[in-house]
Amino acid sequence: MIVLDGKVAAAATKDQLKEEVDAIIRAGRPAPHLAAILVGNNGASETYVASKVKQCAEIGFQSTLIRLDADVSEEHLLEKIESLNNDPSVDGILVQLPLPKQVNEQKVIEAIDPAKDVDGFHPASAGKLVQGLPTFIPATPYGIMLMLEHFNLETKGKHAVVIGRSNIVGRPMSILLSSNNRFGNCTVTICHSHTHNLKEICLQADILVAALGKPEFVKADMVKEGAIVIDVGITRVEDNTAKKGFRIKGDVAYNEVAPKTAAITPVPGGVGLMTIAGLLKNTLQAYKQRRG
Numbered sequence: 027m028i029v030l031d032g033k034v035a036a037a038a039t040k041d042q043l044k045e046e047v048d049a050i051i052r053a054g055r056p057a058p059h060l061a062a063i064l065v066g067n068n069g070a071s072e073t074y075v076a077s078k079v080k081q082c083a084e085i086g087f088q089s090t091l092i093r094l095d096a097d098v099s100e101e102h103l104l105e106k107i108e109s110l111n112n113d114p115s116v117d118g119i120l121v122q123l124p125l126p127k128q129v130n131e132q133k134v135i136e137a138i139d140p141a142k143d144v145d146g147f148h149p150a151s152a153g154k155l156v157q158g159l160p161t162f163i164p165a166t167p168y169g170i171m172l173m174l175e176h177f178n179l180e181t182k183g184k185h186a187v188v189i190g191r192s193n194i195v196g197r198p199m200s201i202l203l204s205s206n207n208r209f210g211n212c213t214v215t216i217c218h219s220h221t222h223n224l225k226e227i228c229l230q231a232d233i234l235v236a237a238l239g240k241p242e243f244v245k246a247d248m249v250k251e252g253a254i255v256i257d258v259g260i261t262r263v264e265d266n267t268a269k270k271g272f273r274i275k276g277d278v279a280y281n282e283v284a285p286k287t288a289a290i291t292p293v294p295g296g297v298g299l300m301t302i303a304g305l306l307k308n309t310l311q312a313y314k315q316r317r318g
């Protein structure tokens with residue numbers, strides 16, 4: 027069994043990015059610039075956005091963090107996005123989700139200039155992904171692809187089962203795995219809350235992607251011997267023995283599942299770190315497309 031270490035794979039991606047940014051800076055050109063909008067003060071969102079900003083600095087990107095109050099109006103948030111759309115120094119725009127209930131998330135996603143849509147959540151980006159056209163791939167599925175690439179795992183012809191059909195992970199992941207490319211060409215089954223016989227379907231998976239957001243949902247009796255297991259879950263569960271008062275749990279019961287697998291991603295330290303690597307890669311891509 028190999029542990030698909032996100033720290034190792036993300037470091038490799040970031041080293042490549044840093045080299046490219048160094049060359050850009052040496053040429054006297056401006057650095058790629060990511061603008062992130064964080065609304066309110068959700069603990070997990072704070073952690074993720076802080077990590078994104080820090081990692082931008084590590085590879086030489088410029089970043090701007092815009093913080094808005096939890097009770098911000100939709101109108102004000104849309105105005106902020108419009109000003110970032112119109113700011114030529116901004117290459118990528120990220121609005122951290124989830125948003126408070128007075129804001130229509132879909133409206134916000136559609137307000138972002140597709141040329142700066144480094145999350146790949148805009149319907150124009152999602153549509154291109156479905157048609158196999160070049161686009162911004164949502165960061166988590168992109169990160170998983172980079173992980174498969176780093177560890178040189180084969181996907182062609184395999185049966186991939188994706189649990190979860192969200193616009194940010196499950197659905198784009200299933201599209202990528204079924205696409206005609208190096209880390210696709212799978213036969214894909216998408217499972218969700220209405221799926222009958224989930225366990226039997228999971229047992230047929232050569233590649234099992236758990237992206238449903240239920241801690242330790244995937245048990246050993248749902249996993250085929252020798253499968254590749256990708257755990258996208260990151261739920262904070264209360265734990266008074268932990269320093270911060272919580273622990274992070276994946277969607278896979280790691281301890282019982284890992285021994286059966288050929289390869290598995292840990293949580294934390296797996297897909298989450300690759301998600302940020304995917305976002306950074308998209309930001310450099312946006313820079314190149316916008317500024318040559």
Ligand SMILES: Nc1nc(=O)c2c([nH]1)NC[C@@H]1CN(c3ccc(C(=O)N[C@@H](CCC(=O)O)C(=O)O)cc3)C=[N+]21
Pocket residue numbers: 073074077120121122123124145165166260274293294295296297298299301302
């Ligand atoms: N517009 C938008 N884009 C996103 O890409 C987006 C989002 N909204 N909302 C929330 C999800 C979640 N997400 C993560 C990013 C990093 C880690 C990460 O770094 N995880 C580390 C640390 C975990 C921790 O310490 O909490 C790990 O898994 O080892 C996890 C999850 C991005 N998301």
